[in-house]
Amino acid sequence: MSFLGEADDEPVADTWIDEPSDDQSRDTHTPRGFTLVELLVVIAIIGTLVGLLLPAVQGAREAARRTSCMINARQLALAVNVYESAKRHYPPSMLHEPGTTFANNNGSWGIHGRILSYIEEGTAAVRVNLEEAFDKGTNAASGVPTTPIPVFLCPSEPNAKVRIKNGAPFTFPHNYGFNCGTWFVYDPANGAGGNGLFYPNSRLKAGRIADGATKTLCVAEVKAFTPYIRNTADPGGSYPPNAPPETPAEVVGLTGGGQQKLGPETNSCTGHTEWPDGRVHHTGFTAVFTPNTEVLQSIGGVEYDIDYNSMQEGKSASVRTFAAITARSHHGSVVNVSMLDTSTHAIDSSIDLLVWRAMSSRNGGESFRMP
Numbered sequence: 001m002s003f004l005g006e007a008d009d010e011p012v013a014d015t016w017i018d019e020p021s022d023d024q025s026r027d028t029h030t031p032r033g034f035t036l037v038e039l040l041v042v043i044a045i046i047g048t049l050v051g052l053l054l055p056a057v058q059g060a061r062e063a064a065r066r067t068s069c070m071i072n073a074r075q076l077a078l079a080v081n082v083y084e085s086a087k088r089h090y091p092p093s094m095l096h097e098p099g100t101t102f103a104n105n106n107g108s109w110g111i112h113g114r115i116l117s118y119i120e121e122g123t124a125a126v127r128v129n130l131e132e133a134f135d136k137g138t139n140a141a142s143g144v145p146t147t148p149i150p151v152f153l154c155p156s157e158p159n160a161k162v163r164i165k166n167g168a169p170f171t172f173p174h175n176y177g178f179n180c181g182t183w184f185v186y187d188p189a190n191g192a193g194g195n196g197l198f199y200p201n202s203r204l205k206a207g208r209i210a211d212g213a214t215k216t217l218c219v220a221e222v223k224a225f226t227p228y229i230r231n232t233a234d235p236g237g238s239y240p241p242n243a244p245p246e247t248p249a250e251v252v253g254l255t256g257g258g259q260q261k262l263g264p265e266t267n268s269c270t271g272h273t274e275w276p277d278g279r280v281h282h283t284g285f286t287a288v289f290t291p292n293t294e295v296l297q298s299i300g301g302v303e304y305d306i307d308y309n310s311m312q313e314g315k316s317a318s319v320r321t322f323a324a325i326t327a328r329s330h331h332g333s334v335v336n337v338s339m340l341d342t343s344t345h346a347i348d349s350s351i352d353l354l355v356w357r358a359m360s361s362r363n364g365g366e367s368f369r370m371p
Contacts, residue, residue: 062331065155069175069221069329070336070344072151076176077218077338079118080111089203091115093180094278094313095131096200098191102314104133110278111178111198112152119151134276135170145171145276152176152275156330159225159266163273173224174275177285177325179217182357183244184236185280185321186313194241195361197340198284200313210364213341217359220285220327220347221335226271227262228281228307229255229297234319235310244288244324244357248295251288251308251324255297262304271307271325280323281309287360288324291335292349295326 084090094108102108109130116125127142128134134145146162146169153160154175162169181196193199197209197216209216235254245251261270274282289295294305310322327347329335334346339359347356 062156066331066336066346069154069156069331070338070346072154073176073219073221073336073338074342074344075119075151076115076178077340077342079115080178080218081340081342082118083115084206086118089205090197092200092202092278093178093185093198093280093284094200096186096188096314098188098201099317100188101317102133104136105315106133106135106274106277107314108200108278109134109276110283112149112174112275112283113278116149119149121149124149128276134274139276145274148172149174149275154221154330154336157224158330163225163270164267171274171276173273174283175221175224175272175329176219177222177272177283177327178219179360180280180284180286180323180325182287182360183239183322183324184241185284185286185323187320188313188316189318189320194286195363196284196286197362200278204362209340209362211358211362214339214343215359216340216362217287218338218340218342220291220337221329221331222272222285222325223328223330224272225266225269226281226307226328227269227304228271228309228325229258229260229262230281230309230312231315232256232258232308232310235322236320239322241322244322248289248293251295252297252306254310255306255308258308260299262299262306264300264302269304279309279313280321280325281307281312284323285325285327286323287327287357289326290349290351290353290356291327291347292329292333293326295324 080090091111091114094110096108113130124144124147128139128144132139152174157175163171163173179197180199181194184194186193186200191201193202197218232254239245262268271281277283296303297306308324311319313321327335333349337347338344
């Protein structure tokens with residue numbers, strides 16, 4: 001018999017707890033790392049995902065830039081219309097007294113300069129005299145010609161930088177040309193202008209646009225620092241005002257003996273680099289060719305996509321100006337345009353040439369539907 005508090009004579013069985021082996025302990029308590037193969041697989045998957053994501057991000061950014069570009073084009077067309085309301089006529093591409101030549105090369109401001117007050121750039125407008133050369137005297141000293149005007153620049157332009165001349169800043173480029181017609185631009189002997197919305201000395205009123213504002217181009221994209229050739233023989237004998245060249249090769253054939261404004265350096269290609277200048281190769285475009293058409297000319301072993309101006313407006317008192325200044329953009333196969341009614345469109349390079357030329361003409365009678 002056992003009493004309370006006394007131990008039983010029978011031994012109590014030991015309770016055994018299995019201790020894990022060393023291998024089991026490591027499996028249970030030690031975290032296992034990636035193997036090299038697994039790490040490489042993860043890196044490959046991440047790289048693939050990044051590769052898929054980057055084009056989408058870049059595409060979204062370009063879509064935003066293209067939209068911003070269209071807004072700029074619309075703002076410029078709106079400014080032209082406000083100018084017409086204030087002055088009772090659309091701005092001329094430049095001013096020139098027929099039968100004379102400019103005393104200074106850059107003798108007249110263009111449309112960009114004349115609409116400064118209507119694009120919230122009034123401070124710049126009051127600092128310059130539009131009736132004097134932009135690169136002389138107080139105009140040059142004002143700093144306005146070298147000023148980048150945001151609404152003049154497409155966000156996709158890779159060369160949004162000041163143009164250098166003789167080692168010093170000269171002018172700032174731009175990306176929006178005004179509609180100077182199909183081919184013929186100006187006759188300095190009698191002051192006759194082309195069929196576009198703008199030409200030298202023009203004072204066109206809204207009622208003079210026979211095609212109507214919805215069917216007449218106002219602004220189209222152009223590329224800054226475009227190579228071009230100017231001041232050749234008058235091509236009007238072979239290609240009169242109503243019969244422009246039909247192929248780029250025909251334009252290239254007209255450039256012999258002309259002044260080449262191009263070179264291997266970006267700064268040597270000076271088309272559309274002077275937003276204050278009213279000449280067609282700087283602040284205009286024509287519809288000889290559809291948008292983004294390449295006009296290729298090989299010079300010194302380098303191939304250039306050129307523009308052509310037969311004679312700088314104001315350079316001669318008698319030689320006419322014909323021009324093949326092509327609308328171009330950095331948005332792939334389209335260019336952004338704004339019609340005179342300020343509606344904006346992305347025009348594909350495949351547009352029918354006759355439709356494009358009809359859009360550039362202010363005359364009535366051309367039959368086409370908006371693409």
